[in-house]
Amino acid sequence: MPFFQQLHIADTHVYTWQLTETVEQLSAGLTLSEGEEERLTTIHSQKKQREFLAIRHLLQQAQLPTTALYYTPEGKPLFEGQYISITHSQDFVMIALSPRPVGIDIERCTPRILRLAPRFTPWQAPPDMDELTQIQAYTQLWTIKEALYKIANQPSVRFYEDLQIPHFQALAPCQQALITYPEGDKAYKTRSFFWQGYIWSITNDKSLTTNHDN
Template sequence: MPLLEIKALNQNTSRYVWKINESFDELFRSVALRDVSLARLEGMKSESHQKGFLSVRRLLMEAGYNDYDLFYDEFGKPHLTDGKHISISHSNDFSVIVISDLMVGADLEILKDKTIKLAPRFMDVSHLKDLSATDLLKKATVVWGIKESVFKIKNEVGISFKDHIFESNFNLEEQQCKVVLKFNNKEEYFDVVFDFIEDYVFVCAFNSVSLNDFSGQTQS
């Protein structure tokens, strides 16, 4: 079944996951699209992106919405017409949407070795010490997802993943951590949850009031 999962992340938030195994035509016939969405779909050169786009519309249907309920602001951030918050992510054979009463940012990433090579560019690599090869890849991918998720909430020009977004040093088994964004002379805090879906990492960030037991090392 293409709809892989519906999961409550908390009392205010639900996650919908679609595993894409249909053809483009099957997905296209199953959704109704606005003219602007149809034009956007036709402009995509990759069939993978097209199928991701269509599977997101199927997930909207599972959540009680459709393409007419979704719009994007001038920064490309998605919104729902009823005022609920939504975050969208697509990676290869999976799409995910998160719908919440809270401000939310979600990211889905496939596990790939290239993430380890890029890690020094986006994170504090001391957080990867003393890990097995498997856990090193998982944690580096989770951290990348953390940065992406926080950025989706803030979506401000100039934010650097490495220089402005700092995660607490967490264990993979905890499936959660704290994050601080230091940008434009102020600090903002986020709670993050994550888990694994087959060979993918899912990460979701929420605005938080304080860091509480934040144990990560941050830079000024």
């Protein structure tokens, strides 16, 4: 299954690709620049190659030139004329495009998150919460924090301390979040979406109202 979904969230556009194709099948539908071809040859993992190609397909879906995408030396994606955030997990690849800084993250729900939770959040699931809901709640927290980290774009930001969801409500689609900067806290609104076995979250500093495109 190729192109999966497009959403408008306020002034942000989100495009999703579900990877089922081989590298050869993905390559067949693309015309890459010389620089993109060279970059692809440096990627040795087939999974990473498929993600690389899916991102270009999504940019084409957005009717944008793939050559406008480039990366900082640290690996942060940049796009000429607007902000971009990229995420992938298992068989999904997503991009978010916005006129303002944006962060997006998708994760598959697995029990491993329960072991990792104390490392990234002070929130604790209530004793009567079943394990599946706990996994979903902690995965949601992780995706929100990852989206915040991307939008912060500061290596000095501490994942546990500076990325906060002070009134977290498990599985609620809308959450208020904070990033603690040296000059003071800044508030952000986040939206989370739940697919079967996956959760993804997006954040910027605007109201996040969703519109679906066919």
